[in-house]
Amino acid sequence: MSPAIRRFLPPQPSLRFVPIWRRNFLVWRKLTIPSILGNLADPLLYMLGFGYGLGALVPEMNGMSYIAFIAAGTVCSSTMNSATFESMYSSFSRMHVQRTWDAILNTPIDLDDVVIAEVVWSASKATLSGVAVLVVATALGLAQSWLALWIAPLALLAGLTFASLGLIMTALSPSYDFFMYYFTLVITPMMLMSGVFFPLEQLPAALQTVANVLPLTHAVAIARPLMNDAVPRDLIAHLAVLVAYGLVGFHIALAMTRRRLLK
Amino acid sequence: MLRANYPLEARGLRKSYAGKVVVDGVDLALAPGECYGLLGPNGAGKTTTLRLCLGLTAPDAGEIRLLGADVITEPRRARARVGVVPQADNLDPDFTVEENLLVYGRYFGIAAREMRARIPMLLEFAGLSARSQARINTLSGGMKRRLTLARALVNDPDLIFLDEPTTGLDPQARHLIWGRLKQLLAERKTIFLTTHFMDEAERLCDRLSVLDHGRIVATGAPRELIAGHIEPQVVEVYGEGVFEWAEQHARALAERCERSGETVFCYTRDASRLVHDLEGRRELRYLHRHANLEDVFLKLTGRELRD
Numbered sequence: 001m002s003p004a005i006r007r008f009l010p011p012q013p014s015l016r017f018v019p020i021w022r023r024n025f026l027v028w029r030k031l032t033i034p035s036i037l038g039n040l041a042d043p044l045l046y047m048l049g050f051g052y053g054l055g056a057l058v059p060e061m062n063g064m065s066y067i068a069f070i071a072a073g074t075v076c077s078s079t080m081n082s083a084t085f086e087s088m089y090s091s092f093s094r095m096h097v098q099r100t101w102d103a104i105l106n107t108p109i110d111l112d113d114v115v116i117a118e119v120v121w122s123a124s125k126a127t128l129s130g131v132a133v134l135v136v137a138t139a140l141g142l143a144q145s146w147l148a149l150w151i152a153p154l155a156l157l158a159g160l161t162f163a164s165l166g167l168i169m170t171a172l173s174p175s176y177d178f179f180m181y182y183f184t185l186v187i188t189p190m191m192l193m194s195g196v197f198f199p200l201e202q203l204p205a206a207l208q209t210v211a212n213v214l215p216l217t218h219a220v221a222i223a224r225p226l227m228n229d230a231v232p233r234d235l236i237a238h239l240a241v242l243v244a245y246g247l248v249g250f251h252i253a254l255a256m257t258r259r260r261l262l263k
Numbered sequence: 264m265l266r267a268n269y270p271l272e273a274r275g276l277r278k279s280y281a282g283k284v285v286v287d288g289v290d291l292a293l294a295p296g297e298c299y300g301l302l303g304p305n306g307a308g309k310t311t312t313l314r315l316c317l318g319l320t321a322p323d324a325g326e327i328r329l330l331g332a333d334v335i336t337e338p339r340r341a342r343a344r345v346g347v348v349p350q351a352d353n354l355d356p357d358f359t360v361e362e363n364l365l366v367y368g369r370y371f372g373i374a375a376r377e378m379r380a381r382i383p384m385l386l387e388f389a390g391l392s393a394r395s396q397a398r399i400n401t402l403s404g405g406m407k408r409r410l411t412l413a414r415a416l417v418n419d420p421d422l423i424f425l426d427e428p429t430t431g432l433d434p435q436a437r438h439l440i441w442g443r444l445k446q447l448l449a450e451r452k453t454i455f456l457t458t459h460f461m462d463e464a465e466r467l468c469d470r471l472s473v474l475d476h477g478r479i480v481a482t483g484a485p486r487e488l489i490a491g492h493i494e495p496q497v498v499e500v501y502g503e504g505v506f507e508w509a510e511q512h513a514r515a516l517a518e519r520c521e522r523s524g525e526t527v528f529c530y531t532r533d534a535s536r537l538v539h540d541l542e543g544r545r546e547l548r549y550l551h552r553h554a555n556l557e558d559v560f561l562k563l564t565g566r567e568l569r570d
Contacts, residue, residue, distance in 0.1 A: 030357060100353060100355060103367070105319060110338070
């Protein structure tokens with residue numbers, strides 16, 4: 001089998017990623033408070049700023065207050081940003097700058113385990129981000145249903161998906177600067193087009209079509225009804241899109257990382 | 264068929280990157296308890312050979328057995344009984360000295376309790392007992408190296424790989440590392456090191472190979488290599504008009520002369536006539552010494568610069 005094909009073989013699942021996850025957790029634990037505040041500050045500024053500021057001008061949207069509307073979107077965008085940031089900047093530090101992966105690979109652990117650990121770890125942080133925004137939104141009376149608890153597993157799934165996509169960039173990146181392209185060309189447009197700040201129907205038809213293939217759109221489409229005490233319509237289809245992006249993204253990230261490091 | 268009682272044996276290793284051959288048919292065999300050194304100029308293929316032996320990259324051809332496991336099919340089992348001191352420092356900067364060892368032990372599946380019991384011994388070995396709670400960025404280069412060595416011992420390995428273990432260290436720190444490696448050899452550990460310091464190789468290695476352009480060009484005990492490849496005496500000559508002198512006189516007085524920079528190296532079995540000639544020349548300065556490993560190395564790999 002040629003090396004180019006062998007790169008795309010699936011990993012052998014195991015629990016060997018756990019010690020690596022615990023290593024990242026131990027680093028995070030040393031910086032818990034600033035890290036959580038950092039996770040919360042940005043999304044809350046958007047949520048409260050737009051929610052109360054614009055909300056005064058926009059009386060109601062899809063049958064809910066504007067701030068409730070934007071809260072559901074912010075939970076998802078915060079999850080996406082956290083997973084993306086961790087799987088790019090932080091993973092790149094561990095892979096390329098600190099050479100932490102090299103040290104780990106000299107032990108009975110494979111690169112596949114390292115990649116799985118990075119995805120799961122980034123998703124863990126993303127879940128925390130999403131849940132932290134949800135807790136604040138709940139405290140402000142913006143989520144009034146037990147159904148909102150389903151947002152935690154949704155954030156985990158979205159976290160796994162966006163972390164996998166971010167790791168593709170990490171595997172291709174020569175330096176930190178490279179990540180700006182991904183933020184500017186992918187993450188920011190996605191945040192503006194996925195129904196976080198305004199309903200998709202406001203977009204021109206062509207852009208709506210684009211929006212419907214973006215993974216964030218589907219996360220928002222699940223989260224918003226859940227926060228508003230409704231079971232999402234087309235739930236399976238939305239989940240399927242997120243899972244598909246995650247699986248395909250993960251395999252590409254794994255193949256690209258193997259190409260970069262197993263030379 | 265590779266011999267099972269050898270901690271490491273490799274046959275016919277080949278590896279190329281983008282059409283450029285980096286490792287070109289390397290055979291290796293390390294006996295239990297020996298210190299084996301791989302010498303070579305920059306880019307000779309030392310680090311790639313090491314990565315192949317550890318199963319971190321697949322060879323284009325060849326077979327490797329590491330501590331009873333086939334590295335190509337079972338790389339993780341092979342690495343379980345191995346310790347590695349990499350060339351670049353990759354300790355965890357966010358952790359203390361002790362946490363670095365604890366976390367590294369987990370990668371081998373060593374429980375926290377067992378690791379905590381081992382850590383005082385490892386820290387003592389590294390001379391870092393007083394620094395167990397120190398952050399990595401407060402350690403000196405020598406301390407970091409010793410901690411990296413201690414980290415390579417968390418799983419009590421049978422075979423330790425060291426990639427240029429003393430590059431960038433001051434002489435005191437180097438001697439300390441050498442002392443620790445001697446101690447490990449006394450405990451019957453097997454050591455595989457790469458280096459481009461000849462004194463390091465001469466001092467530590469029972470046997471060594473010179474690698475150049477991906478091929479092993481000589482193997483043997485340091486003294487054997489010197490005796491087998493080079494005249495026993497060397498006179499280094501430099502000063503005004505040294506090249507003219509070499510042309511006119513030295514060629515008749517020494518078996519072999521080589522020019523490197525501003526110096527002429529004269530190799531000979533008996534240097535007395537050469538030294539006598541030089542004593543009468545005030546413009547030339549010279550150094551008369553025994554041949555050493557560096558002379559062998561330069562003879563085998565050439566004097567041109569490798570970048």
